[in-house]
Amino acid sequence: MSKYYVNKFLEHARTAALTTPGVHSSKGSRFRLGAVLVDKYVVCSGVNSYKTHPLLRHRTQWPHLHAEQHALFRYGLDNCKGLDLYVCRILADSSMALSKPCKVCTQFIIEAELRTVYYSINDRRCGVFNVAERRHSSMSLFDYT
Numbered sequence: 001m002s003k004y005y006v007n008k009f010l011e012h013a014r015t016a017a018l019t020t021p022g023v024h025s026s027k028g029s030r031f032r033l034g035a036v037l038v039d040k041y042v043v044c045s046g047v048n049s050y051k052t053h054p055l056l057r058h059r060t061q062w063p064h065l066h067a068e069q070h071a072l073f074r075y076g077l078d079n080c081k082g083l084d085l086y087v088c089r090i091l092a093d094s095s096m097a098l099s100k101p102c103k104v105c106t107q108f109i110i111e112a113e114l115r116t117v118y119y120s121i122n123d124r125r126c127g128v129f130n131v132a133e134r135r136h137s138s139m140s141l142f143d144y145t
Contacts, residue, residue: 001084006118007141010126012036012045013088016097017067020047022090023106033099035067035073037083046070047115055108068105072112080112087119096120099137110134 017126023031033048038103049065050145068087070077072080089099099119109117109131117129121138128137 001116001118002143003139003141004054004137006024006086006126009038009042009086010118010120010141012042013067013086013120014090015035015080015143016047018044020049022092023050023064023105030092031097032109033086033087034090035071035085037071037080037085039083042073043083044075046072046074047091059087063126066102067099068101068138069108072108075107077112082115085113085117087117090118094122098122100108100126 012037013034016036017032018034020032020034033073035046037044038044046065046067048067049069049070051065068085071085086100087101089097091097098121101117101119116131119127119129121127125138125140128139129135130137
């Protein structure tokens with residue numbers, strides 16, 4: 001995927017994150033997460049929420065929806081094969097921060113057979129998770145050379 005499109009779709013995830021009031025971390029800080037599923041264009045979005053979902057009950061003691069899960073469940077786990085997922089975390093100061101999927105989200109990502117997950121690391125870098133190879137790497141943003 002070219003950096004142009006990675007930036008474009010991470011910006012869509014950022015926009016999704018900004019539509020929610022956000023959640024609080026265990027340390028009391030507020031942040032927002034947004035995720036978008038992409039198949040040449042955005043097909044579904046999700047945000048962090050204090051809502052729950054029945055699929056989470058047996059996987060974790062913290063059943064609140066993460067942005068990744070929200071997008072996957074809205075689109076349907078069976079419909080996500082081969083799609084890309086973009087995830088962005090926005091802090092209270094509007095900067096991007098690490099949004100690497102947690103273990104539970106990673107399980108759902110693998111089950112849904114996504115192709116690639118792009119997640120914010122900071123304002124200048126993003127992480128790349130190749131689902132088939134179970135391999136993480138990173139790339140710089142905004143450098144289209």
